[in-house]
Amino acid sequence: MPPALAVRIAGYLLVVDGLAALFLAGLIGPVGLAVVGLGLVASWWQEPLRARVRNRALGAALAVAAAIASAADLLYLAETLLDGLVHLLLFVVLARLFTLRVPGDSRVVAFLSFFMLVAASSGAFGVGFLFVFVAFLLLSTWMLLLQHVLAESEPAPGRVIVGLSPHLAWGRGLLGLAAGAAAATLLITAALFFVIPRVGLAALPFRAKVGPLVTGFTDRVELGAYGQIETDASMAMRVHIPEGMGAVEQIPNLRWRGIVFDEFDGRAWTVGQPDRMTLRHSVTHDFRLGGYRGRGRILRQEFFLEPIGTDIIFAAPRIMRLEARALEITADDMGSVSIAVPAARLHYVVESELEAIRPGGVTDAWGYASRDDPAFARYLQLPPLPERIGALAREVTAGLRTPYEAALRLDEYLAREFAYTLALERRTALPPLEEFLFVRRSGNCEYFAASLAVMLRSLGVPARVVGGFQRGEWNPYGRYFAVRMRDAHSWVEAYFPSAGWVSFDPSPRVQAEDGRSTVALYLDALRMRWYRYVINWSLRDQVEVAVSVRRQAGRWGPWLASLREAQIPRVVWPVMALLAAAAVALALLRGRAAPAARAARRIPRFYARALRALARRGLRPAPGETAREFCARAAAAVPGWAEPLASLTAAYERARFGASALTAGEEAALEGWLAALSRPRAG
Amino acid sequence: MSRALDQIHCLEESIGRALVGKPEVVRLAVVGLLARGHLLIEDVPGVGKTTLGAALARAIGCGFQRIQFTSDMLPSDVLGVSIYQPEKGEFVFKPGPLFTNIVLADEINRTTPKTQSCLLEAMNESQVSLDHATYPLPRPFMVLATQNPREYEGTFPLPESQLDRFLLRIRIGYPDAPDEKAILRGAGGAPQESIEPVLSTREVLALQEAAERVQVEESVLDYLMALVAATRDSPLLSLGVSPRGSIALLRAARARALCDGRDYLVPDDVKALAVPALAHRVMVKAALGHGGGGADGEAIIRAAVQDIPVPR
Structure with a gap:
């Protein structure tokens, strides 16, 4: 098979493949298929036809008429915009097939058939599309190989392709090679995309133990334990908030709740009576942890955790739903959740109903909870404490009518009267809480939280201590909160029958803001995206992208519809006529310049490379300068170039104008000559 | 050869x-x-x-x-x-x-x-x-x-x-x-x-x-035509080169290629012979110089040759 014919056949097959795709997607009916098919068949014999119709102006006029018709079709005639685009695409394909001149033009046809496939992919869901798709892969690879071989053999038509017999080079052999190459490419890219970035996820169970173990998030936490990690600036997690959640960075009191403690022994908080249960995932691979109560706004959060060595799941309280790639999770009756599988902890999505307390909304009177009530006993438990702590609590809250007001008053009192510090050295032998409240009067968040919890319990208000993280630094480029280890935090939840568990954070700690540069923020956002869109890319994400594209397209729909219905002002027609005339004139002018453009395509590769090498050294041929004159000028500039460039010029002239093959000696010497031109001028 | x-x-x-x-x-x-x-x-x-x-x-x-x-x-x-x-x-x-x-x-x-x-x-x-x-x-x-x-x-x-x-x-x-x-x-x-x-x-x-028998590649022929067309379009010349002139240029260029030991034409052949083969065939406009394509005709053609893009 002659090479040009093979390329042409490949181009036609690609168009047929694209047509099949469009047919499968229902974008073209049987009648349309027949019309385009006839056009395809007719275009195979286009050359004698073109020879008969040589009028350039006629061709240009036809093209302009077709362009106007397409615009009208796009705006008024076609059922949908996609139909209009498909019509236009089919017209362009046919037009191109009717004007094929050199084998390189088939490349354009192949490119257009790709768009046919893209258009069809919006509507083709059947298994037939799979075959069409595989055929496209195979054909396009064949086309690419053919084009490459053709381009390589272009400067010397008589040249034998090294390593391939001429028969093999164009016929079935190359098709087989293309099939192999397509399959291999598919496999390799699939492996590259799906396997390599995610190997790490599978390997995590082996690595998870290596990560720093966080002292604050175990079942028992000594007072002051967070003080150790609050100086650690390494990243703990990134919390991505999807679009459409409003101004997230302005939500007050946003914290990532982790573990909850109920039992205090005077020195450490523990999870005293854990009532843990295991939850299995639902059909949709998520876990339902609570219903919507209709009190606060719903916030969807996507967590990307660093391996920080805890099995706790962090999220804004109160978790309603959790999506994670785990078969089961463990939740206790205080609302802390953990996942045993390390890989599943690294990326999860939570939907929470945020806490919202209306001022004056909590009006429960004193005495709703007693130590005898088994439901409250654990939250009112107190170790033996010095009397003056209870006395302080009563003194601060004297005269207040409701426990909620008392809690607010204590919260405010602690934040006002005590200082926040990470310098936690002991000065006396007193119990730590007593030393904090009456001697040192400064401490970290745990001391504040423990003091509030103990004082509330001494007043008979059920309270518990929560360990988690502050919200972290907002990154507007990636729409996420960057949470560092030093954001580890501790606060209090108190129970009121009318409002449930309400958070209080007495520590006068300010959110650490780095004031990091835009570049740093952007780089960090990039890292998040890598996790999000490569490592954790899932089928669900793919569907979401498609849906969002469709939504965007839907937004344009009404605009286009209004465009269709709009009355076109009379002024537009003369303007369009003028534009058409200009297009015709341009086409004619370009037609005149065409020979030079055609010639430009045939410049042999090696000479083009030589010209590029010289251009890098500041030597470019003038438009009116012949190869020999340029060679002489370059040789005058750098005598070392004279010999290789003269040989190259002679070889170029013979290959370009003499249409005879380069000799074997020249082929062998080419690289040497080119290398000589690339050497520095001194050489 | x-x-x-x-x-x-x-x-x-x-x-x-x-x-x-x-x-x-x-x-x-x-x-x-x-x-x-x-x-x-x-x-x-x-x-x-x-x-x-x-x-x-x-x-x-x-x-x-x-x-x-x-x-x-x-x-x-x-x-x-x-x-x-x-x-x-x-x-x-x-x-x-x-x-x-x-x-x-x-x-x-x-x-x-x-x-x-x-x-x-x-x-x-x-x-x-x-x-x-x-x-x-x-x-x-x-x-x-x-x-x-x-x-x-x-x-x-x-x-x-x-x-x-x-x-x-x-x-x-x-x-x-x-x-x-x-x-x-x-x-x-x-x-x-x-x-x-x-x-x-x-x-x-x-x-x-x-x-x-010296072969002529299409683009070289286009180049020659462009040269001849330039003499016909030139505002300085009242008479451009006739088709006989373009034939003469092509024949001379072929002979030059042979003298160079080639059986194909390169743009240099055309360019080198443009002045000897064309200059005596053009007429410079009367206001600019004497008729009959004297020295000025040569200068005009030489300038045109430098301006016309060479095929590559």
């Missing part, structure tokens, strides 16, 4: 012995011969116009005639005449000096237009029509005309139609100082009589045929 190249080198060397220090002029003369063209050698007296013509004629073993044109010359002095022979009772054609291979028409602008034009048919068709009979000229047939562009007294400048029939117009120019010194010493410039023929008539014809 290499044999043809050897022959051409011998020829050039042979002529070069008579015309010292002007290899490019010798090359043009050989190009004219191989392209079956006629040459107009135009320059001031004493630079070797006649020497070049005579040397070329002697270097190929062909017939050679020199005609010194004067104002009282008649066409019959060039073409020949029919004489009544009483013993046969009929007119017999006595061929004139034109019936040979190489004709050196010295100072062609000194004779009357009548005599000048009698050369026209001979140059174009290689035949002479006289008294209802046509007499073919021998092959190869080449006219080497010389003229002095500086002298107008008693001359009849060649009309455009006749200028168009010359393939190339060659200017010799003064020799370089060292070459001239060598000539004065007597070292350069072998006497014309000492030049031995190096090519036979048949070999010249074979070379001419080889020149016609």
